[in-house]
Amino acid sequence: MNTDVVVVGGGPVGLMLAAELRLGGARVVLLERLTEPSGHSRAFRMQARMLDTLDQRGLLGRFTEGNRTWPKAHFAGLEPLLDFGYLRNENPYALLIPQARTEELLEKHAMACGVEIRRGHTVTGLEATPSAVDCEISSDEGTYRLSSSYLVGCDGGRSTVRKLAGIGFSGSEPAVRALLADVELADPGQLPNGVPGTMRTPHGLLMAISLQSGVTRVLTTEFTPPEPGTEHTPVTLDELRATVRRVTGIDVDMDRPRWLSRFTDATRLADTYRQGRVLLAGDAAHVHFPIGAQGLNLGLQDAVNLGWKLAGTLVGWAPPGLLDSYGTERRPVAERVLRQTQAQLMLMAPDPRVDPLRGMFSELLELPEVNSRLAHEMTGLDVRYALPPGRYGHHLLGRPCPPLTPDVGDEARTMLGIGRGVLLVPDGLAKEAAGLVAGRSHRLGTVAAGDGPGLLLRPDGHVAWVDPGDGVPREDVLLELADALRHWFGAHGSEAVLRTHHDLTNGGS
Ligand SMILES: Cc1cc2nc3c(=O)[nH]c(=O)nc-3n(C[C@H](O)[C@H](O)[C@H](O)COP(=O)(O)OP(=O)(O)OC[C@H]3O[C@@H](n4cnc5c(N)ncnc54)[C@H](O)[C@@H]3O)c2cc1C
Incomplete structure (x- = not known):
């Protein structure tokens, strides 16, 4: 290998x-x-x-x-x-x-x-x-x-x-043909909706965005399928000019193309x-x-x-x-x-x-x-992965980590920054959590959350466990945490780490 x-x-x-x-x-x-x-x-x-x-x-x-x-x-x-x-x-x-x-x-x-x-x-x-x-x-x-x-x-x-x-x-096959062009416009005022601006006309769409000085991105969309076999045909300035005229009815003065490209709505x-x-x-x-x-x-x-x-x-x-x-x-x-x-x-x-x-x-x-x-x-913030819900399913489970208080957030980022998961441990669970995390420390770090909520974050920053809080028997809380740790971070104590981030930063490859 x-x-x-x-x-x-x-x-x-x-x-x-x-x-x-x-x-x-x-x-x-x-x-x-x-x-x-x-x-x-x-x-x-x-x-x-x-x-x-x-x-x-x-x-x-x-x-x-x-x-x-x-x-x-x-x-x-x-x-x-x-x-x-x-x-x-x-x-x-x-x-x-x-x-x-x-x-x-x-x-x-x-x-x-x-x-x-x-x-x-x-x-x-x-x-x-x-x-x-x-x-x-x-x-x-x-x-x-x-x-x-x-x-x-x-x-x-x-x-x-x-x-x-x-x-x-x-x-679906393409039903729309679109052009992308980074060009110089002689007079941006020629476009009725200006730059940046979008025009929706009876013949399609034109979008103009200004890029670096003097260069404008012009995007056209026509709601007819592309000619068969044109997928790889290079776009010419003449084709762009004609398309802009068809979509807007205006002759727009464009020159010095930096990049011309075509794409579709194939989905x-x-x-x-x-x-x-x-x-x-x-x-x-x-x-x-x-x-x-x-x-x-x-x-x-x-x-x-x-x-x-x-x-x-x-x-x-x-x-x-x-x-x-x-x-x-x-x-x-x-x-x-x-x-x-x-x-x-x-x-x-x-x-x-x-x-x-x-x-x-x-x-x-x-x-x-x-x-x-x-x-x-x-x-992309609405994403919620369908994680095993546990008995005390919480609305944060599977979602991206919510904003954390500055201290806790900084410490959590230190762990996530090296690709590890993080367990935010509330005061009441400190002793038991240490036992659960031991043997998985190369994949997971702990951060004291004080009286803040207990959360388990996967390395991708998604929530894998939430402390259900008061009113739930402590043994149940710990059982759910142990399940989540096993599910996302492997068996307890099986520290079968062959190559770790530590090895990497020391030059191993
Ligand atoms: C007009 C337009 C505007 C867009 N605007 C946005 C935007 O504002 N925001 C946004 O989020 N997305 C936007 N997108 C989408 C975004 O550009 C793509 O989703 C993104 O580039 C995908 O990244 P990728 O790494 O998967 O693929 P690519 O960027 O396509 O990279 C694939 C790489 O693989 C290489 N490659 C291909 N075949 C081989 C091979 N056989 N061997 C070795 N290397 C190979 C290629 O050279 C290329 O470098 C836009 C797309 C278009 C067309």
Whole structure:
């Protein structure tokens, strides 16, 4: 075996996953087809759930530095906007950050964690056996093979890994054609709704956003299927000009394209996220129309959910079923995002019969409950994994960790930052909790919560146990805690740690 895990694809999801695997003690080789980062940015916005995760890993400051935040978002281009003032998390805003910068920062983080990144290496073949995965790789130096215990395809929507593994990608064919262009506008005033601005016309949509000085991103959407076979046809400036004219009826003076690209609303979900030793994450597992800036958040949360579970499986402490809980938890999350992006796109269709629906939705968005619910959904903060409920099921179970008091929060982040779980121990349980955690200390740390609530956080920051509080027999509280620890952190006392974060930081790989 050459390594524990081969991660295919050095986009944001592959880079995040590789770093998470290293935090958990796995050896990782990441293979990326491009010799250099493309420098292009599809995404420009990162959502609140991911900002909390970066915060928990001690990385948020690097991402926010020099970038603006935004407290709102649109839903289907309607007024009023979604108000992130309703969010009850640590970082209730969107971060405006180009994807190229996100990738640059994640690559540095992955390298600092000890990931071996091989650029210019393309996976072309795959053979999975019950005990290993062999992949064939083509690079400038020739073709070679690499053997690993697991392989994860983070290689984007057209995933080679997914195809080679024979995993189906079910969903809908494109019904919409869209162009993306980073260009210079001779006169932004030519666009009636200005820059930034969105136009919904009887012929489609046009969105304009200003990027770095002098460069504007122009996005067009026409509600007709793309011509068959044009998927890979390069976009020309003439095609863009003609499309803008068709959608808006205006001749817009555009020049000096930095990047021209086409995409569709094909909406697809992998039939399974795991087939034996091959797994999928990010766009390789799900694609949808990019509305509401959700793809990156969805994929990065896949990585954070999978990393510790796969590392625990390799290191040896993972309880049965832990790795399979990745697909069980994440696939339904993707299903909801896919559904919601399809709904938004239909609400933006040019058909005048959609107008009454838009009017009704606008009225609904005035209601705090509706606005808040959709704000939580778009930011990924509504996710609740279906954890074993226990006798005293609590509304926080399976949800992202709520904001903690500053002292407790800082200590918890120290543990989460090195990829461990955290048990927040209220005073009344201190002695017993110490006994329960002993023998699992490489996967889990404790933080004294004083008279605050007792909480168990998984390494991905989701709540795995909540102290039900007064009125519940103490023995029951401890039994539930012991169950949760066994379920998420393995058997008590079986400290079968082969490679730990401690080894990693001391150079082991
Ligand atoms: C127009 C547009 C705007 C968007 N805006 C947003 C936004 O604002 N916010 C947001 O959250 N999301 C947005 N998205 C979605 C977001 O860009 C994607 O969800 C995200 O890039 C997915 O990351 P990934 O790592 O899964 O895949 P990718 O970013 O596609 O990375 C896959 C990587 O795998 C490599 N690769 C492919 N095949 C191989 C192979 N055989 N061997 C080795 N390497 C390989 C590729 O070179 C690439 O680097 C937008 C998408 C589009 C199209």
